[in-house]
Amino acid sequence: MRGQIILSHGSDAGPGATKISTLAAQAGSLGWRTERPDFRADDAAGYTASVAPRVARLRAAAAACDTPPVLVGSSMGAFASALVSLQVPVAALFLIATPPAIPGCPQALELRTGVPTLLIHGWRDELCPVEGVQAFAARHRLPLLLLDDDHRLLTSMDMIVAQFGALLGALA
Template sequence: MRGHCILSHGFESGPDATKVTALAQAAAELGWTCERPDYTDLDACADISPLGDVPQRLQRLVELTRAATAHGPVVLAGSSLGAFISAHASLQVSVAGLFLMAPPIRMNQAHPIDAADVPLSILHGWDDELIPAADVVGWAQERRARLLLVDDDHRLSRHVQASADAFMRLLSSLQTSNDRGDAQ
């Protein structure tokens, strides 16, 4: 199983951001195709929310994912706000797996993060100044997610390669489990 990855950048970032680019390169090494949607036009919508137009980001990702699943398995990956919408999109469209970096566990009291029951890998910084590591540990534990905590802050800038390596492990595990299924 080779598939397609949709890599969503965080708020005030872009599709050519360092981490998203590293994930795209890692996926390509394993034969997966990738796309990196650009949400920067929605980040400017500060009149809607301090984080831009989150519902429009989610809708854009759901539409892209729906179109991609027609051609094979899809893995969603995202950083921060990109992780939040990737997790929520997985509830609306069938995906093969999720890779979340610095996921906001709660945008506010009314909007906690939620995700489909699919293979899930998370990378988070112990010193994340926006999202407490303990919150992410608890959320990951409930889902039995693969969790890598690193000595970094919210941007995870000192762990770009660790992000790419963890993403490759997720994609490889999906390939391995599919190979076992094909052999039966």
């Protein structure tokens, strides 16, 4: 096995969500171990109240890995993955449809510098306007792939899978 990948779903999804399942299958086919925590019980408390429990659960999962894991997240899962990178070593971050902030949450989006990171976002994201993630990427000098898609990015799965494969290949 090449290493561990922890994939975190968005707030209105679960561990079987399309993006997370597709990326987990791809990683498995490339020899990576995957884990998909189920945050739905945390998410039932609402966006703001779910951040701390998600981060705590994801931090514990990452800390339990033999080597620093790759963290993959979509929307709220991306937000939590970035915050966890501040607390435990991670090999890379693959963040999709990332909100720069969660309304009511005192912690804004932040991540550990020096960690290989790719941000993927939709130009037409109706939940997380593109300007916020563009400003975050510019401030941190991070690669940002903008696709002609909405928040779910389902019409862009081929491109997302290709980018994920490229990231995993670079880490192997």
